[in-house]
Amino acid sequence: MDFGTAAIVAATFLVAGMVKGITGMGLPTVAMAVLGTLLSPVVAAAMLVVPTFITNIWQMVVGPSLGALVARLWLMMICITLGTLLGAWMLTSGSADGTMLALGVILSVYAIASLLKWELTIPPRLERRLSPVIGLVTGVIGGSTAVFAIPVAPYLQGLGLGKDDLVQALGLSFTVSTISLAIGLGWGGAFNVGMAGASALGVVTALIGMTLGKYLRDRIEPATFRRWFLIGLLVIGAQLILRAGLAMA
Template sequence: MENNLLYICAVFALAGFVKGVTGMGLPTVAMALLGLVMPPLQAAALLVVPSLFTNVWQMLARRGLYEVWLRLRPMLLGVCGGTLVGGALFAQADGKGLLGIALVLYALLGLSTWRWQVRPGQESWLGPIVGAATGLLTGATGVFVIPAVPYLQALGLDKEELVQAMGLSFTVSTLALAVTLTTHGAWEPAAAGMSFAAQLPALAGLLLGERLRLLLKPALFRRCFFVTLFALGAHLSFSAA
């Protein structure tokens, strides 16, 4: 892992920058690029601290967190249960192929014009299903955006509520992933130390991305982001075949 130190720092700086611009994407970018040089389980261990730190930052950026927690609680409980099950099912698998497929699906959703709408009466039963599915993918790949992010976007939240909701969802997913990794022995001292070190370039990238957010064209940036994810996901899928 030490041989890839500069690469790891560059990956987290870039991932933090993407999160600063778009409000999401740190774990997705990090897992996609780290997955090129190491197994997903090892990459996920590096992800824990930078993801937790930046998502708590995002989650606490505005008031109203308790109300968001109450609304999303069914989904978040599903995330916790699904992550533990996913980690148990896929702990011994390489996971690169599944990670690649998850990235491709996420990229296709991001590039499409399809929009999902969830009615208030559906949240009580749909939230746990979405959370469990997200948790299964989190435990298997370390990526926790599918289907959680499309679901949150479908709730009709305003922009700031959505950013806070994603921060809360990603924080819970990161904690559940950390528990799963610890259970399966992947959270070792070397990985933990590297994960703590990786939060520095991630934070630097986050702050830079937040400063440049107003200067960039969000639509163009997001399109380039999803095209790149699609290419990385396709590469991981074919290399694992």
């Protein structure tokens, strides 16, 4: 990795870490949104593996209900794994323009849904049927774009989990997704020891960013920051869709 690329990666993860420190989420979304405009989508996804794994494993293990959540969501986790492996195969063997278009659509839909505060309510009787489907769809989308928030985040919110359980369930889902993505990219030849080293560069700046974000959280209104963050994601998503559309035309 040359100096210019290393500087871009470091700065991107610093900002993404700040967003996660302030809002509690968004590190892979921001990192992929920025890196996806500057690097190959495959390379950008590989860069995300180590920083997202380290931050999400902490989110998964710190909490009161990991065992109960695994027992409740294990089938969805299996389907996320299968879907992610399929999505990663699509990412490494498919068109970069198609991946860019998919990423733009996912970012735009995520931003619009969050800005409009769409919330699902999942009846308990439907959870057993919906969880595998949600897991598979999340995996395919995440494996092909490295953004794992849709549709699993609104689905888990719709289950009515408590605040701590929701954060821990998201950490579980994102950890499984990241491990599966690393395996899928490795099979496709896009993630190896050298890439892991380059990816590790983002860990330090991401953790610094998270520390700064937590410091800023007490000094700014999180709702205001989150709104402008989502507007920024919508702009980036629209730009990715435009670029992909022009390239595919």
